Amino acid sequence: MAGAIMHPLTPQNRMQLRWKDGRRTSDVAATFIKPNDRLTSFERLEIYNRQYWFRLLDCFYEDFPGLRAVIGERKFMKLAESYIERYPSQSFTLRNLGSRLETFLGEESRWTASHNHQLALDTVRFEWAQIEAFDGEARPILTKEDLEGKDPSRLRLKLQPYLQLLEFEYPVDDFLIAIKKRESSLRSEASNAMNAERKTTRRKKTPLPKPQKTFVAVHRMNHVIYFKNLEPEAYRILLALKKGVTLKAACAAAFSPNNADMGKKIERVQRWFQNWMSLGWFCK
Amino acid sequence: MPANRFNGFTNLGVGIGLRIPHYDHILTRKPAVDWFEIISENFMVDGGRPLQILERILEQYRVVQHGVSMYFGSAEPLNRMHLKRLKTLVKRTQTPWLSDHLCWGSVDGTYTHDLLPMPYTFAAARFTAQKIRETRDFLEVPIAVENVSSYAEFHASEMTEWEFLSEVVELADCGILLDVNNIYVSSKNHSFNPYDYLDSVPHNRVAQIHIAGHSKYEKYILDTHDHPVLNNVWKLYAHAVRLVGDTATLLEWDDRIPSFQEVHREALKANQFRKTLHHEYVAT
Numbered sequence: 255m256a257g258a259i260m261h262p263l264t265p266q267n268r269m270q271l272r273w274k275d276g277r278r279t280s281d282v283a284a285t286f287i288k289p290n291d292r293l294t295s296f297e298r299l300e301i302y303n304r305q306y307w308f309r310l311l312d313c314f315y316e317d318f319p320g321l322r323a324v325i326g327e328r329k330f331m332k333l334a335e336s337y338i339e340r341y342p343s344q345s346f347t348l349r350n351l352g353s354r355l356e357t358f359l360g361e362e363s364r365w366t367a368s369h370n371h372q373l374a375l376d377t378v379r380f381e382w383a384q385i386e387a388f389d390g391e392a393r394p395i396l397t398k399e400d401l402e403g404k405d406p407s408r409l410r411l412k413l414q415p416y417l418q419l420l421e422f423e424y425p426v427d428d429f430l431i432a433i434k435k436r437e438s439s440l441r442s443e444a445s446n447a448m449n450a451e452r453k454t455t456r457r458k459k460t461p462l463p464k465p466q467k468t469f470v471a472v473h474r475m476n477h478v479i480y481f482k483n484l485e486p487e488a489y490r491i492l493l494a495l496k497k498g499v500t501l502k503a504a505c506a507a508a509f510s511p512n513n514a515d516m517g518k519k520i521e522r523v524q525r526w527f528q529n530w531m532s533l534g535w536f537c538k
Numbered sequence: 539m540p541a542n543r544f545n546g547f548t549n550l551g552v553g554i555g556l557r558i559p560h561y562d563h564i565l566t567r568k569p570a571v572d573w574f575e576i577i578s579e580n581f582m583v584d585g586g587r588p589l590q591i592l593e594r595i596l597e598q599y600r601v602v603q604h605g606v607s608m609y610f611g612s613a614e615p616l617n618r619m620h621l622k623r624l625k626t627l628v629k630r631t632q633t634p635w636l637s638d639h640l641c642w643g644s645v646d647g648t649y650t651h652d653l654l655p656m657p658y659t660f661a662a663a664r665f666t667a668q669k670i671r672e673t674r675d676f677l678e679v680p681i682a683v684e685n686v687s688s689y690a691e692f693h694a695s696e697m698t699e700w701e702f703l704s705e706v707v708e709l710a711d712c713g714i715l716l717d718v719n720n721i722y723v724s725s726k727n728h729s730f731n732p733y734d735y736l737d738s739v740p741h742n743r744v745a746q747i748h749i750a751g752h753s754k755y756e757k758y759i760l761d762t763h764d765h766p767v768l769n770n771v772w773k774l775y776a777h778a779v780r781l782v783g784d785t786a787t788l789l790e791w792d793d794r795i796p797s798f799q800e801v802h803r804e805a806l807k808a809n810q811f812r813k814t815l816h817h818e819y820v821a822t
Contacts, residue, residue: 343648
């Protein structure tokens, strides 16, 4: 039954007339589901088949508004079906439904035109990072007192688990902000049924961004998600710290090895760290 | 029964499901509500806004956990990681009992995210009851299983749904979350008398009652939780209350969710039946 429920629908959103092995689905359904005076075995099974796809596609649709804008609504729905068929949910929560979408896009470039493949990848990574940042763990914040007397050459700072560091080829942060203004995202929770047809609403297109190297931190303050643009060197420091490198080594690796403008470099690093401390990005 | 070992000897009154669109109203206005039911899976996260909201709700209200992914009827063994996450939440909420559905929904670690009906066989009852027992032993909290609405019946079934429910709860020695809307929906889809169902289940095991709205289609009824409770369901509820006593009752409204006041007003209609019961009791 699970195989039938998770089998893709026809373009008309009906259950496939043929089983995977070529038999008539109605014949197979009749072997394990009783008909009643109003519905055949096929029709009863079809209710579950449709509900499965409507529920998962609805969730997927809400989670990736940016990808929808990049590749278009119609292509997005086809991609969604193909993705869910290859990577059905392996989690108790639909929150994780899109966790393998970046992998899928890497495997299947046919869903994106060559000119926007990288933009699609950047967008998906950014949208998934927001899901991770939203309910990721927050540990006790590191204070100035915790750092007093510590040797930078031995000090390894830990970043909050919810903090996501991302490097993009496109400025997808501004792009997503523009798109999200058009979206309202409320999801139904415990109903045993989906009564909505698939969404194919046409919206005015948000212009796609031009390439521009971008470094972004996705974080949260007071339980609200924020995006913060980072300078390349700042991004490299944070990334190195996340990998467990010492503070001194992380700072050294972020800049080119010359002593030019050392004063300005120190000033910038101090400013960054003041800001990151105030945002609570370092934890115990 | 009003207060029994299956609901932690509580008598909570009339509650509603905690849903995102109502968060602001509840946290700012602090309306008088007997209790809230939460969907466990929405709060089985590591941090962020879901847990912050939950903490604030717990400061003011009694909360009971209701799950949608335990899948007692799935053929695979219990997922220990899932149980550990659930136990963390149980400790946080101090839920007096925990409910989930008498259904299946996953195969070999792949989730359908649906509440699928089971074949009503003695073997399935024994297997399911064992999983419920293991869950209760691990979580150390009373378990109540909910009857699901369904659209299909299996040739393999050896008994009626209410006989199966009774068999499982007796074998597991657990409680029942009696969903009278689901009984109504299934009675129409499978042409049985819903009063036979209510009369037959072990009334002393009812820990909680669910009420909800549904949608009528030409050939079947869908359990959509997107309407007020229909009159026929209220009649069933009245009958159930006469049989099982004044039991914790909860209104589910999961789609096209109206204002908090409207949902709460709908839930409080249950009080007229509970009061009638009190009057009948005094009169005798």
